[in-house]
Amino acid sequence: MIEELSNWFSTHISSDIISYLGWMFLIFLLIFGLRKLVKKRFSNNQLKYKSQKAIEIIGYFIIILITISFFSGSIEDFGLTIGLLTAGIAITLQEVILSIAGFFYIFLFKVYKPGDRIEINGIKGDVIDIDSVCTTMMEIGAWVTSDNYSGRIVKLSNAFVFKGPVYNYSRDFPFVWDEFNLPIRYGSDLELAKAIVIAVAQENLSDYVNNSILEWKNVVNKYYIEDAQVESTLAITMTDNWIQFNLRYIVDYKKRRHTKHGLNEEIGKRFLATNGKVILASATFEIVKIPAVHDNADQTTHAKG
Template structure:
């Protein structure tokens, strides 16, 4: 009676088909195992779904390559196929791997942390969470003016830290420079107007100025950067309609809007108390002369 081995030796085609089916089954089992691992270890639904789909597509692709190579005899060692499969897995999951690497980079280098205000990939907001895959932000701006929350929570892949600039409003130096312009009508007491603006700005911003000086000294010691003017400054520009005052000052990055509102209200009130010595400018049109019109009603 012939043994199974003898029978297979006498039927090499059947033996080759069985061997091929075993290889395909091994690949399918590996794919199923990796899908289960991803499902168990990736909490985010979107990333989990895309990863599983990617592995599934990659598995079918590898089976096709193995099928062609097996029956043409180009791949004789299954370890080569395993190597290709591993490389394919790495390629398919490169975004996930890059996100995990990005999270490590964020924590080790301290690029930003929860509570920081950043701008990343064109989106600005306050960081409210950083996990192994995503940075979660409370968005500011967009359809609302100034630095107010829009109400949207945004999740960004940590891989973006390797793909573009990261603007941090609060790390090392939690202050920013802001400015606004004031139109002063020609004929106003300019010296009085300048003293009013500078005095109000210096008084209102005194706390920020003192704190920013200390912070800036540490920045100069840490980075290659020169000393900067943190006191409120006023620049004057002559225009066709008015004298334009441009006030530049430093402020806490989270209080930019409220501080600007406080300055505007105080300056407007002080100008009104000058009893006409300082008047804000506005767009006006002056008619120099209307040409004389002569109408002869008797002329036919």
């Protein structure tokens, strides 16, 4: 093997390497030029994105073919070249190979696409780009609450699709269930309180419910899953301090914060308009008076005195 390698280097070390580098430069220049041309010519963002990715993949494929052809030289050397390249690449570029495999896995099996909201490797955000090695996300959460952007752009290796679960908020069913609790003071008019909460939910969530019914039917037809109730539900629990109302509802995955704010604001206004019939509760504490303890020795002293 060493003899074959030395013979190969002695015959290819000069002009062929220069020729190979020239081809590589030309192909990279062509990829860059075509991507730039597509970016200028196409106005549709989705078509523009897919065309640029197609040019990139085809360019990489041509580079691989030229590299194999250059290093093999002839049919006799092809097996040796492939073996050496495979061994070297497998050892030194394990993570890169896994990332490239992840790239094809993401697109072939539609794990996620640009525009989807996902959570992967503990990071949640909107996918803004997928290249052959990395997935780029606009981060959500971190030091900000709810589903707001933090302002950080995160790059993750595509290899993570093989290393853990990928949570997709938007594929197949672009809705999520959300809920919040309302503490109602004991003595309030519970029937009036229930009527207010249900009315506000129906007025604000009817569009989400109607749109999600058809989407959920498609999910049931596609996957082995039971049917679910998409209409809003209200559950009541008796606690030590108050009667707890739990409102569970379905909402667009991008409008959780806005919807919850609107529901709380409207319910609060209508509770205030009941003139004390329905009152929101707060934590209460009952202070028990501790009886005084008299020391027998003190009593005896006082008696003697």
